[in-house]
Amino acid sequence: MLTIQFIPYSEIEPLSQGARIKKILDIAKENKIVVMEGRLKPVEETLLIQKTMEAVSDNFKGIELCTVYPSKKKKQDLARAFKEIMAKVLIGDREGLTVIGPANIIKEIKRNPNKIELLTENLPNKRRD
Amino acid sequence: MITQLRDFLNGFFFNLFNKKNNVKIGLYGPPNSGKTSIANKICKDWLGEGQEMGTVSPIPHETREVKVKEKIKIKRGGKTLSFNLVDTPGITTKIDYEEFLSYDMNKKDAQKRAKEATKGVIEAIKWLDNMDCVIVVLDATKNPYSQVNITIIGNMAARNIPVLVVGNKMDMRKANLKRIESAFPQYNVVGLSALKGTNFDEFYDTIYKLVK
Numbered sequence: 001m002l003t004i005q006f007i008p009y010s011e012i013e014p015l016s017q018g019a020r021i022k023k024i025l026d027i028a029k030e031n032k033i034v035v036m037e038g039r040l041k042p043v044e045e046t047l048l049i050q051k052t053m054e055a056v057s058d059n060f061k062g063i064e065l066c067t068v069y070p071s072k073k074k075k076q077d078l079a080r081a082f083k084e085i086m087a088k089v090l091i092g093d094r095e096g097l098t099v100i101g102p103a104n105i106i107k108e109i110k111r112n113p114n115k116i117e118l119l120t121e122n123l124p125n126k127r128r129d
Numbered sequence: 130m131i132t133q134l135r136d137f138l139n140g141f142f143f144n145l146f147n148k149k150n151n152v153k154i155g156l157y158g159p160p161n162s163g164k165t166s167i168a169n170k171i172c173k174d175w176l177g178e179g180q181e182m183g184t185v186s187p188i189p190h191e192t193r194e195v196k197v198k199e200k201i202k203i204k205r206g207g208k209t210l211s212f213n214l215v216d217t218p219g220i221t222t223k224i225d226y227e228e229f230l231s232y233d234m235n236k237k238d239a240q241k242r243a244k245e246a247t248k249g250v251i252e253a254i255k256w257l258d259n260m261d262c263v264i265v266v267l268d269a270t271k272n273p274y275s276q277v278n279i280t281i282i283g284n285m286a287a288r289n290i291p292v293l294v295v296g297n298k299m300d301m302r303k304a305n306l307k308r309i310e311s312a313f314p315q316y317n318v319v320g321l322s323a324l325k326g327t328n329f330d331e332f333y334d335t336i337y338k339l340v341k
Binding site (some may be wrong): 009041042043045046049051052054055056058061062064065066067103109110111 | 156220221222223224225226240243247248249251254255257272274275276277279280283284286287
């Protein structure tokens with residue numbers, strides 16, 4: 001069975017950088033796939049990789065990580081661009097989606113550029129009684 | 130806040146007095162993209178035979194420690210660029226010791242290699258803070274839209290550090306430089322083959338322009 005856990009942006013927004021990473025990693029270690037609203041900052045992503053490497057063991061192989069972010073429109077009027085900046089300042093960068101899965105389950109995540117494909121390891125089928 | 134201000138001031142004064150004399154260029158990228166092969170070619174070209182940086186292997190995570198070669202001098206158009214070259218372990222989000230077993234390695238050695246590889250990734254990430262310029266080495270035969278590539282490049286952009294993206298293994302039939310260029314349109318992209326030693330003139334020209 002595959003479990004997907006959704007994390008809304010409002011749930012991670014008040015957390016510190018370290019607490020955000022811990023929350024995500026703890027869920028991945030429970031063999032669940034995290035689907036998070038918004039994205040981590042590049043510095044947070046490297047911290048996530050660093051903390052993942054510290055957690056790697058014979059039982060936990062690490063994570064697969066992928067972010068989709070809407071591509072910017074080439075022409076945008078100034079007022080709209082200003083509104084978007086202000087929204088980001090006030091409510092945070094909620095654009096995009098981040099998928100994080102344990103490497104034990106997710107073999108590969110293909111990002112192409114606005115589409116995510118999850119290639120899973122062969123999971124044992126649960127017999128229905 | 131105080132810590133951030135102190136770090137900023139430290140970084141500012143460090144860069145002001147040390148940058149010109151002690152430029153560090155880092156080779157970053159996923160495992161087996163050819164970082165050490167490129168480092169070896171640079172050392173051979175500018176330091177001479179026998180100055181190679183490290184061993185290369187088809188087994189991933191052959192480089193498990195950061196290695197530095199100091200005072201490499203590249204000459205371009207009568208001018209010289211002097212820098213320290215930093216070769217780093219491949220950055221990845223997962224390491225499975227069982228992967229190494231398929232390379233005729235016993236379980237104990239595979240586990241040891243995996244343990245060292247995880248430490249190598251952590252060390253490579255820590256070194257990101259020290260870089261003045263980063264060369265992101267990608268395997269041109271593979272999909273460039275990997276989060277590790279995006280993360281490394283995103284980190285450099287956030288720090289305003291110049292980035293050169295290199296598509297290595299251009300001698301391979303499946304190599305596709307256009308795919309890398311469209312994945313990272315805002316960066317300089319150079320295609321080369323470390324194995325065959327092709328297109329290194331363009332590579333050196335681009336480094337020179339980026340750092341100078």
